[in-house]
Amino acid sequence: MVSTDPDALKTYGSSPNSYHPESPHSVVVHATSTEDVVKIVNVARKYRIPVVAYSGATSLEGHFSGEVPGSICLDLSGMDKIIDINEADGDLTCQSGARWEDINQALKDQGIPLFFPLDPGPGATIGGMIGTGCSGTNAVRYGTARAEWFLNVTVVLPNGRVIKTRRRARKSSAGIDTTKLFIGAEGTLGIVTEATLRLAPVVPTKVAMAQFPDVGHAVSAVQEILNTPHGPHIQCVELLDDHMMAAINAAGLVSKAYPVRDTLFFKLQGTPAAMKEAAGAVQKIVKAHGSDRFEFAQTDQEAAELWENRKYALTSTITSGGEDAKVWTTDVCVPVSKLPQLVYETKKDLAEANLRSTIVGHVGDGNFHALIIFKTDEELQRVSDAVHRLVHRAIAMDGTCTGEHGVGVGKKEYLVEELGVETVELMRTVKRAVDPLNIMNPTKLYPDPKDEDDKNSH
């Protein structure tokens, strides 16, 4: 199916959660099979037209915008079938448009005690998750898309050939890992059409909350917990700053208001006895690090409600901004020990810039999001400048310009500063070799040569 309706082109070329300048595509094509994708890539090759993969459309850095005039937006969201589940081997094969939430629901519905642990934004799909090299709240326990959750991917290469990167064995040392080439490539090296995922056993969980005098105390508690034998029982540990807690209270989505303090939300996992032990250890450690309030959800419902407070972070922040408020979500990651300093300096900077913001983070990994509120174009410019300063701050702390959201158009100017000219040149060498016509999502991810010159002339 092909569409050139101007409204559709605009929708497909921009994201409601991203505030980078974005441009419409020239045509949207809906693929339903690997063969469809091959045909489209062959047309693109013949006429040298850019092809931009589009799937869950939840990415946040302008990943799938039009940019280059004439581009084809290739909508893969209809390719959402689960093809095969191997319960005994703990793997599942699906089309790339399948959503992680639907996959987990299907496993649950079929009574299979396994799940897929990567949990980015609601609505995200396997293809987009591979594209951005995503992670989420579960990463502290299960790692990211760059670990070993993708056993094998089917890819249509820029030359129109279809490959499978591997077979179904759990491990292989048969040469360089071509699966990994596509993870974080943002659709610039090929279009993923199918994937075999590794699944993990479902383990019972419990949710808890601890409040701290400041972020420094919260972070040192997390570091100590993760280094004990109880560390592997931490499935998630999320940091919500005092502003975020205030926003949650104000949004009225919770049945009782929380003290407005820097807060950790824990999801512990384990069998009953293991969890009891781990809970005792966590409680003791957070107390030793100055937490005067530690609460376990007593019922499943309470746990769901407590965890939803974390999930509502974006909604609550938008609501707290008042009518017409918008929120720029940004994402950096630093060594965990640097997180308190990063939070402290960023809050100071945002206050000086007269901007309101909440902070949430996957604190076990040092991953940090600021959700910055704005209404006017003038405020948007100030937000953009503050994000710029935040990224430089994170890189100066031996961190990265993006912990999980990816580069898109929003972060490409930072890659040379973060990685060095030669590492970026290595990425470009791979890109040029695999996609010599530069038809796959051009102008994304790889820095413009201009950024580099700027850096070199410093």
Next chain:
Amino acid sequence: MVSTDPDALKTYGSSPNSYHPESPHSVVVHATSTEDVVKIVNVARKYRIPVVAYSGATSLEGHFSGEVPGSICLDLSGMDKIIDINEADGDLTCQSGARWEDINQALKDQGIPLFFPLDPGPGATIGGMIGTGCSGTNAVRYGTARAEWFLNVTVVLPNGRVIKTRRRARKSSAGIDTTKLFIGAEGTLGIVTEATLRLAPVVPTKVAMAQFPDVGHAVSAVQEILNTPHGPHIQCVELLDDHMMAAINAAGLVSKAYPVRDTLFFKLQGTPAAMKEAAGAVQKIVKAHGSDRFEFAQTDQEAAELWENRKYALTSTITSGGEDAKVWTTDVCVPVSKLPQLVYETKKDLAEANLRSTIVGHVGDGNFHALIIFKTDEELQRVSDAVHRLVHRAIAMDGTCTGEHGVGVGKKEYLVEELGVETVELMRTVKRAVDPLNIMNPTKLYPDPKDEDDKNSH
């Protein structure tokens, strides 16, 4: 330091554990710093001389042999310093010649409750472990070298430039993962000189043994255990077949002989209560799958002895072969559910070929090693043929020609059959782009064009 002593050249060009035709290098150079490596690579570039990285020298598929006349063997084993340990952040930076056992010993000696979980052969080094994309007994719990244990590597590229692939944050989505490019590349894309490793908390362990009527029962027990909430408490689960148990008994390395049956060795991990629960669950499941003997080591010493039986697999097999016996160790990996059929057919085939062999495997991953005994050249040829059939059998079961040992010269003829012409061509495309002069470990890993023609003409 440079050496051209013929004995040294022969030693450096061949492995006592590999029976592929191997050739000496023309010179051995010992590097002590990244700068040394840059100098050597620049000489190699200038005169187009092959450079072969050499480190722990425990790889098994002729990875570091001379092959191309005139080659430089670059010995990195002297670059074995630990540069920095960040206990709170759970990471460690070292030179690439550092051995995994020394790293873990150093952490223990300093009272740091963390360890590096990749455990290939004794004496293996970080550089070689990256080179082969190794794993080992801990992989069922911690994954392989292709997971997220290497946060950042320093690499001297074939163009003589030095890069760092990342910074020290635990995660990053800043574009394609250039760290992963070097994992499993067998020194064909660059020389790793330093690495930042992620560490895991030390968790108490317990060792147990269960015996089964056959491999099918053992494997179905393992699959069931791994899919329960107790799965994450399985740090290792090793399969030793009846021949292996007989060899261990005969080698006289154990204080009491075991019944000669297909056997699982478990290493469980967890805090005391968790382990008790997990042990109960494991015992119940193995019993339901026909195990009539299940034993926990009662003391640390008993545990060490029990585990050593697994560790002595190679030694025991060699001893069981009688005087002058040699052993060809081979490595394939299949989806776990296919393992019983693979073992059954392989044992039948080896018996028909009149070859003696033991079987050990990292059964939780479907990874399988046959240790085949030979003395004469005629027997060696029969072993080589049997290995050939084994690899085809594994690939036909949706498996891989190598689960962990890598390709070297020994497995390259299978890559096209396993992965397809276009996937192999993608690997070559990357190799040509990164190393256009083909100076880095040429003739290893990538199939000779001849192999491909053979395959295409089938």
